[in-house]
Amino acid sequence: MDSAVQNPSPGENSSKQDPSTSQATVADQAGEQKMDSSAAGRGGRNKQKDMGRKAYRNKHIDRRAANDRQEAKRRKIEQGENPMPIYATQFSQEDIDADVRRPKKKVIVMLGYSGTGYHGMQLCPTEKTIEGDLFAAFVAANAISKANAVDPKKSSFVRCARTDKGVHAAGNVVSLKLIIEDPDIVQKINEKLNPQIRVWGIIPATKGFSAYQFCDSRMYEYLIPSHCFLPPHPSTFLAQKMVEMAEKHGDMEAFRERQAEVESYWEETDKKHIQPIIDALPEKIKPYVQAAVGSVGGEEEKATPANNETEAGEACEERTESDTKKSDLTPDEQAQVNVAIKDIRTAYFKAKNEYRIPPERLARINAALALYVGTKNFHNYTIQKTFRDPSARRLIKSFKISRDPVVINGTEWLSLKVHGQSFMMHQIRKMVAMVALLVRCGADIKRIEESYQNSRIPIPKAPGLGLLLERPIFDGYNKKAKDLGRELLDFDKYEKEMDEFKLKEIYQRIFTEEAEKHAFGTFFNHIDSYKENTFLYVTSGGLAACSSSTTQPTAAQEEDARKAESKVLAEVESESEAELVDNGEDGG
Structure with a gap:
């Protein structure tokens, strides 16, 4: 941990400084302004020239009125008129008044967690979440004052990447204002946390740092059993349609060639x-x-x-x-x-x-994953976005099988790693499902390129069980930090602890849960046995086999198609949309 975090300089809390300290402080502030105004990640806006309504209102806020509103809110909570969020810690007014005021600093908190048993990353007043437990631990460790123990907004709480229910993260980042005078603050926070959540380190941040805006890209891992790439059982509806469509469209020879190693x-x-x-x-x-x-x-x-x-x-x-x-x-x-x-x-x-997957199958999976690389229109890989929506265009930097298959508890697993600038809701899980369906059904993997066009394709999302946020990447911020002699936002120094945590708290939970619940087997079996044409785009019949229109639909037609698609996917997926937190893998 940075020495400034472990043992803050007494001069930082003193109103009087010697000239040399004053000059250093001015230089440091100038460096902060340079970093904050730079185009690191998606942030770095000129706040004076590009000030939103909320920022403008906050700048011209009536502090006395704000304090009155906060006091009224506190009284409502005490009187039971306003339900207390489950992550909040309520103190009496006497305790708040007696609490010694200590200086807060803008910091970067690097953490990891297993999402099993949690309703996602993002704070929720009524559900158990990672951020909820983290905020409560900050309060319990005296890193957040009693006066701010109810409302995370008072601490300027910002997350880098939002994760869905049950999704894990070896590395994630939040930025906020904390009291970090105690050199053992990281240890004390971890003592208050469930072992499923670990804080790796806390480093000072510039005043304008935002964990979300300054993040350049994210790296995710998806673990999946290799048997998910086996073809459907010959007795199932989908398997029979695969043969029927190959014969109908004169694709039988190519179909058999694509399935040769599992025929x-x-x-x-x-x-x-x-x-x-x-x-x-x-x-x-x-x-x-x-x-x-x-x-x-x-x-x-x-x-x-x-x-x-x-x-x-x-x-x-x-x-x-x-x-x-x-x-x-x-x-x-x-x-x-x-x-x-x-x-x-x-x-x-x-x-x-x-089952042990042969090299030919692995090569085919990698070839399919490579078709996602680049800036593409991923409107079919999320929800509530149309072909016309410019925000559906996302940059994927790499997507591939990251290492040789490993056998755990008798089952062979593959590790797929994707590096992208940002991801939409369910995007990674739908990308994985599409590749698995095309490979296991012996379809032409170029179907992925067709999915970027205006046709609406009902792509189910693979189980959330296997998804893991490996880490966010802050290359732009780190370049500026290095130039200014500030500590880098780098997970590499915690690699040993993170690897141990991943093995114990994440990988083992994934392997154990799959052995008990067979989430992957159930997911693909539902699709194989679904007796409608919905998923026949993974056969030789292509998009036409599932009645996907290739003409430009109207807005009303797109909305009707989206509703129909949601209804169909709900029948084969393992969780409903109601169980998921706001927006997606990282909310991008």
Whole structure:
């Protein structure tokens, strides 16, 4: 940590300074102004010439009136007229009056967290969030005064990147005003935090620093099991349509070439893992179990809002039991059918976990990810944005598989890393889902380039479980800081602690949660078994197969299409939009 944070100079709190100190202070302030007015990240605006209404109003604020309004607000909270936010710490007026006033400094707080069990990063008055716990820890560690313990705005709280429910971050940044006289302030804050949240360090910031505006770009990691790139089970609706469309459009040879390394996977799996279970059954119940194999292989006969594969399996059992009750099976025979279906489901899980992705498949994934690089119109990869919306254009600097696959608890995982200037709501998860769907279905990966055009494509978002904010990047700010001899905003010095934290609090949670809930398997099985044309754009039929219009739609048509798309995607995705916090991966 910077020495200025650990042991602030007594001269900073003194009204009298010697001439040399005064000159240094003037020089430092000049440097701050130079950094703040520079075009670091998306900030650096000339505040006098480009002052918004809010900034103008704040500059000309009536302090006495503001204090009166704040006091009235405090009384309302005390009297129960205004519900207290769950992150707020309320103190009596006597405690506030007795609190010794200490100087605050604008600082940069570098932190990491596991999003499991949290309703996202952003403060929410009624939900448990990362920022809520962080703010409460600042208050508990006396880094925020009792007078400011209810309202984070009083501390000028600004985040760099906003993350959704359940999404993790190895590195993120917030900027705010803190009391940092205590040299052990980082340790004391961490002592007040859940082990899922860690503060890596606190460094002084220039007065005009904004964690959001000064961020140049962000690096995200997405972890996904390699079995997600297996083709749909041949018995599912999507698998049958893949073959049908390839034949219809004269693409069968190219389709088989794209699926060559997995062409015999399901045939071999059924022969090795499933057929022995069926062969061991009494002849009378074999037909009933064989009839259910397709739905078990694809997990469901049609998409349901099941929360995990266990529920999907139970739904399958209920359907099978309902069918067999109409037959001449005895209760014991019906029970045997249900046990056999459970055994088959377990066998499919085992087979998927044993899958090891071949190099040809990895190369195809990388080729697809590379098609995102550059400035593109990602209107199909978020919500509530149209083709005409200029804010849908985003710059992706790189997107690739970051390292060799790793095997954890018997399952092989891939690490996909994307470096972009900024991201919209669900953008990364939809980008990952699109690549996975195209590769597993043997489609032409150039479909990604078509997605930048004006056609509306219903792209589902992959589970949030695997998404991790690796770190934000502040190259512009750091260049100016280096020139002025100030401490850099750099996560590299905390690399060891961050790697240990990622392994224990993030990666292990991801691996464990997937082993328990099978979020990825459920997600793709819902799509494979969805008996509509909605997702047939991942077949040889292309966009025309799912009735996507290639003509320029009107604004009303775009809105109708968006509503219809949301309804369809809600049937196959693991969480509803209502469960997510405001805007996206980083709110950009």
